[in-house]
Amino acid sequence: MKQFTEEEKIKILSDIIAIKSINENEIEVANYLKNLFAEYGIESKIVPVTDTRVNLVAEIGSGSPVIGVSGHMDVVSPGEKKEWTTDPFTLTERDGKLYGRGTNDMKAGIVNLALVMIELKENNELKNGTVRFMATTGEEVGGAGSKKLYEEGYMNDVEYLWVAEPSHDTIIYSHKGSLNLRLMSIGEAAHSSMPDQGYNAINPLMEYLLELDEKLNGDDRKNEVLGKLVMSTTIFNAGNQVNSVPEKATAEINVRTIPEFDNDEVIDLFNTTASIYNKAGANIDVEVTMSLPSVFTTGQSEMVELAKELGKKYLDLEISVKGSPGVTDASNLLLDKDGNFPFMMFGPGETKMAHKTDEYVYKDYYFAFFDIYKQLILGLLK
Ligand SMILES: [Zn+2]
Structure with missing residues (x-):
């Protein structure tokens, strides 16, 4: 024994x-x-x-x-x-x-x-x-x-x-599920005295993230046990010199998903929103780095x-x-x-x-x- x-x-x-x-x-x-x-x-x-x-x-x-x-x-x-x-x-x-x-x-x-x-x-x-x-x-x-x-x-x-x-x-x-996304915005560098000579990579990415933050965190759907989906932008990097318009900005976000608003729907929303921004001149790329339902x-x-x-x-x-x-x-x-x-x-x-x-x-x-x-x-x- x-x-x-x-x-x-x-x-x-x-x-x-x-x-x-x-x-x-x-x-x-x-x-x-x-x-x-x-x-x-x-x-x-x-x-x-x-x-x-x-x-x-x-x-x-x-x-x-x-x-x-x-x-x-x-x-x-x-x-x-x-x-x-x-x-x-x-x-x-x-x-x-x-x-x-x-x-x-x-x-x-x-x-x-x-x-x-x-x-x-x-x-x-x-x-x-x-x-x-x-x-x-x-x-x-x-x-x-x-x-x-x-x-x-x-x-x-x-x-x-x-x-x-x-x-x-x-x-x-x-x-809840967990979803990580990495976003990259590509612009064009320029001297900050002549920003119109370039394209600031930060601005569209900032707007994009705020728009998605509102869409996701403001969504009404709620799971009876798990509550609502939550999204956080957790990493943001851009620029390396105060008088240069940055050509690249990256951000990472984590989303805690619920069955009513799942990983696929969130990924889709990030992609479709990126293509709207990209049609308007931005260059935002969306990469899924982790997706657990x-x-x-x-x-x-x-x-x-x-x-x-x-x-x-x-x-x-x-x-x-x-x-x-x-x-x-x-x-x-x-x-x-x-x-x-x-x-x-x-x-x-x-x-x-x-x-x-x-x-x-x-x-x-x-x-x-x-x-x-x-x-x-x-x-x-x-
Ligand atoms: Zn553990």
Whole structure:
């Protein structure tokens, strides 16, 4: 009978925190987990996404129903190391909290999923169905890993999906989409004493962005759970000398979309507006750099109900069930599923802690989610 001790759980998490999978290098995490699974006779498969980046898929049990459990192996940069109280890649315990880059987002979640799989397999506890573990690459930079899993059919037979992203006392069953666009306006340089000799690249791009800002942020459409679409211009660059009319201006924007006003419609609006400006003499080019659709499910499922009960029991917290403005790999994984599909994001760590300096997860909650996940699988596959 295998029962991971708390020491073992901490040791494995700290090994994985020590792997600097900062938007790359997920392969080391994948190899670590592959070896860990292999120790207990669980076969897993590395699924290449690019030359250097991979997903890992492991499975226990057989037949239906198939539960998909997922998490990403990459973390965001720790930023300035000196801003951290202790080394970001050395798991450090202080006051009941486990500090380190990725403890919260989301290596605690992914380790729990892996360890639960091992115990279920090792103790022969799974009587029915399949659990498919899908660890992804590059979630923080456009979801390339989850897209690959979707394209290769790993989601085809999945009947329940949860993503172990940090959500603490909240079950998320719907989230907004995320769309990044890069805009480039080309003009013609001139001395600022004779601006009519050139074409200022800033002016049309500024007007264009303000017009779209008003169109998008002023749109009345509203999702009952997710609220309204929001758009922000986040980067604007142009010019390099105060007395020169700039020949180039670039901007990047991020849009958080809803099903009622989706990525395709936004992209179309940017393109058609650009062509109107371009007919009037501007030269604005629109490039889509990332497009993740929103995920909208009803949240009405046996899985969500059971997770809520288990959350209350093991975390000793009131669990709320709602929508979120953030995105997850579910944007890609659920591409052809409808609103009735049982989906949730539920995992150790607080959403607000993600990407922060001195990132941490509460040790007790890290352990509690192990029990929640295990009981959830046993409850759904009984
Ligand atoms: Zn995350």
